[in-house]
Amino acid sequence: MAVPALARQDADDPAPVENAPSPRSWGRAFADIRAGIAQRELWGHLGWQDIKQRYRRSVIGPLWITISMAVTAAALGGLYSQLFGQPIGTFMPYVTVGFMIWYFISACVLEGTETFIANEGLIRFLPAPLMIYVFRTVWRQILFFAHNVVVYVIVLAIFFQQLDEPYTMVRNNPHAITHPGLSWWALMAIPAFVLIVVNGLWVTLLFGIISARFRDIPPVVGSFMQLFFTMTPIIWTTDLLAGPDDGSPRAIIAVLAKLNPFYHFIEIFRAPLVGQVQSWTHWAVAGGITIIGWTLALIALRNYRSRVAYWV
Numbered sequence: 001m002a003v004p005a006l007a008r009q010d011a012d013d014p015a016p017v018e019n020a021p022s023p024r025s026w027g028r029a030f031a032d033i034r035a036g037i038a039q040r041e042l043w044g045h046l047g048w049q050d051i052k053q054r055y056r057r058s059v060i061g062p063l064w065i066t067i068s069m070a071v072t073a074a075a076l077g078g079l080y081s082q083l084f085g086q087p088i089g090t091f092m093p094y095v096t097v098g099f100m101i102w103y104f105i106s107a108c109v110l111e112g113t114e115t116f117i118a119n120e121g122l123i124r125f126l127p128a129p130l131m132i133y134v135f136r137t138v139w140r141q142i143l144f145f146a147h148n149v150v151v152y153v154i155v156l157a158i159f160f161q162q163l164d165e166p167y168t169m170v171r172n173n174p175h176a177i178t179h180p181g182l183s184w185w186a187l188m189a190i191p192a193f194v195l196i197v198v199n200g201l202w203v204t205l206l207f208g209i210i211s212a213r214f215r216d217i218p219p220v221v222g223s224f225m226q227l228f229f230t231m232t233p234i235i236w237t238t239d240l241l242a243g244p245d246d247g248s249p250r251a252i253i254a255v256l257a258k259l260n261p262f263y264h265f266i267e268i269f270r271a272p273l274v275g276q277v278q279s280w281t282h283w284a285v286a287g288g289i290t291i292i293g294w295t296l297a298l299i300a301l302r303n304y305r306s307r308v309a310y311w312v
Helices: 005-012 026-038 040-054 063-083 088-113 120-125 131-164 184-213 217-231 249-258 261-273 280-304
Strands: none
Touching: 026 040, 026 131, 026 280, 040 131, 063 088, 063 131, 088 131, 088 184, 088 217, 088 261, 131 184, 184 217, 184 261, 184 280, 261 280
């Protein structure tokens, strides 16, 4: 008896998997994050290797990171303290810490756009979670940041007496802000840095996915980061803008500075380390950006994680 063609086809083909998870599922997205965390030895080793490779055959190796940071902070801190008429004993630590955290933030943004593009070979041939490359990038920036902390310790040892007492940044200004000086509040820089690292992760993940699809994003982001550097109080201080809110250009610049997201992240880290007034508004804004940013990053991971290997 002949077997119907439909029956033969059903017998040869495997039974369909009804409950197979979709590539676009929250379960797979969160599983990617958990797998990335579990393989911390891998991305930790890769991060160390990135630094060793960059300074291979160098006499002093990664100490060039510290030297470069020290030269930049000393040159710009000394120059702008004279231009703005600010005491170098309080302005130099201000600039040093500003550069420290700005380098970390900008590197997470700029190198984040190249995260998956730079790891094209590994992504195509190594079955590993995408978050491994995100953790690798941010971990490398943490190591760079650790080298720059040495500069802050040296600057603090030199100018501690000026920072230990209440002070003002701008001389002969009736609206000058009196800062309380260094205290145990300096420890607030630790949770601040943790929050900045958490934001660095979502920035690297989100920008990395977008840049893998649209290769014009990295140069565009690089241009905007140069603009934000000049608009962010790193080598200038908001104390210069202190005064009555009368619609003057200074008042307008002060409002624009508050709309700058980088300003809030820098302040939650810098203010306690240089004995300045700590505003909880900065924490509220940074916390809100963290929630919104991770929401967007998780949506991108859920919808496009399976396509990154084809885009790169």
